[in-house]
Amino acid sequence: MKLLWLWIVLGILVIYFLSLVIFGFVLGRLGFLRKSAWNRDNKAWIPSYPTKELMDRCFASMDYYQNNGKDVFITSFDGLKLYGKYFEVNNAKRTVILAHGYRGKPEGDFAIISDWLRELNDTNILFITMRAHGRSEGDFITMGVYESKDIQ
Secondary structure, eight states: OHHHHHHHHHHHHHHHHHHHHHHHHHHHHTTTTBOOHHHHSOOOOOOOOSSHHHHHHHHHHHHHHHHSSEEEEEEOTTSOEEEEEEEOOTTOSEEEEEEOOTTOOHHHHTHHHHHHHHHHSSEEEEEEEOTTSTTSOOSBOOTTTTHHHHHO
């Protein structure tokens, strides 16, 4: 009788863990932890600013980003082609590397700050498009695990 109960409990545990594995697989296939649909569409990202002046500066900066700079690519440690945009000035005193946030876009996340950096006229700017965003390859956002290696 004890052996029967042991087999029943063992069977329940096996079914429980298999259901967790299947549930995780289904969530993965549905798009969780994958490249976001937000970054796959071609719609412009429209930030919100409190004044019309700031909004106009933001749009001008986004337009400058899209029409200028040099497209650069690197290959990550795991073989993905990663995209960036490089703005170079003569006699630069520094280079600033800007990496956007979760599900962000460089031209939107840094619209105002990049405008200010360009006005300094002595700063090279590299905008990084993180893996699984925009023109960079990758299907998964790893919340900094692989992204930190990409930046190195």
